[in-house]
Amino acid sequence: MNNNEFDKRIADIVAGEDIPFNEDNWAAMQHMLGKKGPRKLLLLPFLLNPYSAAAAVFLIIITSVYFLVNQPVESANDIVTTHQPAVEHIPVDELPDTASYNITPLVNATPKQKVKKRVAEVEQPVIAAHITTEDSSMPVKKTVVAQEPKPHKADKQLRDYFPVSDDEDARHNKLVFGINSGVALYESNNSFTAGLLVKNRINEKLSVQVGLSFVQGRQNISSRRVDVAEHMAWVNTDTGMVPGLATTVTERYEEYSRNLPYIQFNPSVSVKIFRKLYGAVGADVQRLIINKTTLDTMNKHLGEAGRKVPQTDAGITLNMGYNITKNIGFGISYRSSLAGVATGKVQYVKRNYFLVQLQYLFNAE
Amino acid sequence: MQEYLYRKYYSLFLKICMRYTDTLPDAEQCLNDGFFKIFTKTAQYGNKGSFEGWMKQVMVNTCLDKLKVGKSAKALHFVEINDHLPVQVHIHIANDAMQNLNFKEIMQSLHRLPETYRMVFNLNVFEGYSHKEIAKLLSIKEGTSCWYLNQAREMLKKELSKYQLKKK
Numbered sequence: 001m002n003n004n005e006f007d008k009r010i011a012d013i014v015a016g017e018d019i020p021f022n023e024d025n026w027a028a029m030q031h032m033l034g035k036k037g038p039r040k041l042l043l044l045p046f047l048l049n050p051y052s053a054a055a056a057v058f059l060i061i062i063t064s065v066y067f068l069v070n071q072p073v074e075s076a077n078d079i080v081t082t083h084q085p086a087v088e089h090i091p092v093d094e095l096p097d098t099a100s101y102n103i104t105p106l107v108n109a110t111p112k113q114k115v116k117k118r119v120a121e122v123e124q125p126v127i128a129a130h131i132t133t134e135d136s137s138m139p140v141k142k143t144v145v146a147q148e149p150k151p152h153k154a155d156k157q158l159r160d161y162f163p164v165s166d167d168e169d170a171r172h173n174k175l176v177f178g179i180n181s182g183v184a185l186y187e188s189n190n191s192f193t194a195g196l197l198v199k200n201r202i203n204e205k206l207s208v209q210v211g212l213s214f215v216q217g218r219q220n221i222s223s224r225r226v227d228v229a230e231h232m233a234w235v236n237t238d239t240g241m242v243p244g245l246a247t248t249v250t251e252r253y254e255e256y257s258r259n260l261p262y263i264q265f266n267p268s269v270s271v272k273i274f275r276k277l278y279g280a281v282g283a284d285v286q287r288l289i290i291n292k293t294t295l296d297t298m299n300k301h302l303g304e305a306g307r308k309v310p311q312t313d314a315g316i317t318l319n320m321g322y323n324i325t326k327n328i329g330f331g332i333s334y335r336s337s338l339a340g341v342a343t344g345k346v347q348y349v350k351r352n353y354f355l356v357q358l359q360y361l362f363n364a365e
Numbered sequence: 366m367q368e369y370l371y372r373k374y375y376s377l378f379l380k381i382c383m384r385y386t387d388t389l390p391d392a393e394q395c396l397n398d399g400f401f402k403i404f405t406k407t408a409q410y411g412n413k414g415s416f417e418g419w420m421k422q423v424m425v426n427t428c429l430d431k432l433k434v435g436k437s438a439k440a441l442h443f444v445e446i447n448d449h450l451p452v453q454v455h456i457h458i459a460n461d462a463m464q465n466l467n468f469k470e471i472m473q474s475l476h477r478l479p480e481t482y483r484m485v486f487n488l489n490v491f492e493g494y495s496h497k498e499i500a501k502l503l504s505i506k507e508g509t510s511c512w513y514l515n516q517a518r519e520m521l522k523k524e525l526s527k528y529q530l531k532k533k
Contacts, residue, residue, distance in 0.1 A: 003515075003518060006518065006522070007489075007490045007518070009466075010466075010471055010490060010521070011490055011491055013466055013467065013468055013471055014380060014384075014468060014471060014472075014491065016468075017376075017380065017468035018376050019375070019376040019379050019380060020376075021372060021375050021376070022375075022393075025375070025393050025396065025397065026368065026371055026372070026375075028393075028397055029367075029371060029397050029400055029401070032397055032401050033367070033401065033404060158383070158389050159389050160469055160473075161383060161389075161468070161469055161472035161473060161476075162383070162387065162388055162389055162472070162473075162476055
């Protein structure tokens, strides 16, 4: 077969193929011809410009850092719960001679009702005591995402005509670099995170992503302290008033606000749900970047309250993301700490929170 | 009228776009861009030749424009070939093997060719452009066009013969 015959044969086969009509393409054509389509966001032209979009993300990061770093460190307040003594306290020197009375065993001393009161500021080192607050869901504004039109039946077949060539493989596996920032919202605690991310697309659906970030976490921490005091007191019995021992149990809840810096390593696997919507699950390892002496001081104090801050905190993250443009993504993720019991009854302080994220990819396709 | 034309030439023009572009979405975008030009610039058709021929030319030009815009200058760089063409290795492909070929195999093989080679092959074999026209269109020498065509043809034969081997 000579070249002309070869060319003719190829051309004939191609000419003989009929591609089924796709209504979606006609709908897109109508849209191009001036039919009213969905309104574009006024912000979109701004975001589509890579420089202005990158500048916007950078500005958000700087503003967030400034906001968080300049927040005043709040004073510690104590909430005290006191068990009052069994009887009114009488100074020891006013007590009658104990030789003529029986001493009531301590077990007979019955505490009165609890009285809770909030006391004034207690001056203690800020690093004194830490207990993480518990998790609670935050209201998340729902984003309504327009459902992608279902691919036309013919599309699947047509896609076969475009082989996954080496070039395309290379393009799919191309590394994408970006910056990532987020604000953790959780009751009165908040954190700020900013860092770099590398994304590698495995196939059309799956991607692997690794993030390395700096986290400045402001945590409101409370510590429960129990003090038990015994003293002599008059106790009512069947035989009359007898001197005995009364106990005063004082529960104190010390609350502190503390900014702790972390380095975060966050590898994850993301699955594309729709064209612009994806979900991701991954590991999240955060390491405190304060010196060991400070950490030991914190933990020594916390140990009395049965709490401990780990140097390295491992957790898992669940993330839902939406690509606003090909470069800019928005996401909400939940981070749950896996830290359990340290030793005995000492519980690790857990870092659980919701994180609102914004990311910018430099070389997104 | 627009819908009639769109439906009638959808298959023909999508095949053109698919030959030039790397992905189906790109091809569909090219198709609509081309039809948009056809619908909005019909006045530019000066009754020279057939209307279908004019539309086809618009579609091809749209694809070429997209390739030039969408890719880096390096991707569209044609290496000028001297008059003394290098010795070519001809790959033999049997007649019966050609009979068994189908559209999918041809398209997949075509897309494995480098963009520049594929472009020259498309313009010559499918669009029927002469080397002189291709040279003018792509700002290259005629000899270069001829060399690229031969190379593309050999590459295509090589790719197609892989399918035949698989079938055996």
